Amino acid sequence: SAVISQKPSRDICQRGTxxxxxxxxxxxxxxxxWYRQQPGQSLTLxxxxxxxxxxxxxxxxxxDKFPISRPNLTFSTLTVSNMSPEDSSIYxxxxxxxxxxxxxxxxxxxxxxxVL
Amino acid sequence: QQxxxxxxxxxxxxxxxxxxxxxxxxxxxxxxxYRQKHGEAPVFxxxxxxxxxxxxxxxxxxxxxxxxxxxxxxxxxxxxxxxxTYFCGTELTDSWGKLQFGAGTQxxxxx
Numbered sequence: 199s200a201v202i203s204q205k206p207s208r209d210i211c212q213r214g215t216x217x218x219x220x221x222x223x224x225x226x227x228x229x230x231x232w233y234r235q236q237p238g239q240s241l242t243l244x245x246x247x248x249x250x251x252x253x254x255x256x257x258x259x260x261x262d263k264f265p266i267s268r269p270n271l272t273f274s275t276l277t278v279s280n281m282s283p284e285d286s287s288i289y290x291x292x293x294x295x296x297x298x299x300x301x302x303x304x305x306x307x308x309x310x311x312x313v314l
Numbered sequence: 315q316q317x318x319x320x321x322x323x324x325x326x327x328x329x330x331x332x333x334x335x336x337x338x339x340x341x342x343x344x345x346x347x348y349r350q351k352h353g354e355a356p357v358f359x360x361x362x363x364x365x366x367x368x369x370x371x372x373x374x375x376x377x378x379x380x381x382x383x384x385x386x387x388x389x390x391x392x393x394x395x396x397x398x399t400y401f402c403g404t405e406l407t408d409s410w411g412k413l414q415f416g417a418g419t420q421x422x423x424x425x
Binding site: 241246290306307308 | 316344346348354355356357358361363401403405410411412413414415416417418
């Protein structure tokens with residue numbers, strides 16, 4: 199498995215501001231994904247972070263609200279823009295290691311975001 | 315489309331068994347099982363690929379019925395450490411790598 203870190207681990211933000219979350223992996227990975235988990239809920243896929251090209255967004259999520267970068271095979275960022283209290287959630291990145299024989303996905307520790 | 319998980323919750327005494335089910339209305343390529351403890355990230359348990367294989371992790375095993383697009387997770391001789399919320403994540407045959415997660419099954423194991 200891969201060692202995944204996320205920064206920040208938690209933050210409290212004011213509405214209308216933006217926050218960038220970083221996901222760093224200790225080895226090269228093929229796929230990187232960003233998920234949102236609202237309090238007491240399941241995980242919802244936001245987008246697939248593609249290395250060297252634009253991210254692929256799921257229905258209900260748009261680039262203007264959640265811009266994503268993936269400059270290389272070990273790093274990605276997710277920005278939550280123009281935040282409102284409804285954006286309060288845990289944001290998790292997941293990765294699929296290059297040396298995994300199947301598309302096993304491992305989750306980072308998550309970023310807990312509270313928007314006031 | 316989100317898979318359907320059942321039951322929503324289950325309470326067990328140590329040593330008892332439980333089954334968690336996950337079903338999809340669409341053709342699946344794989345099913346992934348995770349356990350999440352409160353305040354922590356989901357932890358990968360196992361993946362089942364098309365082919366109906368069964369896998370095991372400690373005393374936790376799972377099966378995948380490709381014809382019915384269903385997977386079941388079996389908790390055998392449960393331990394206190396098995397407590398948590400179990401999620402199945404399904405990968406459709408035409409959505410490589412993308413997982414849709416069920417609503418989760420909360421498992422509480424009591425002494």
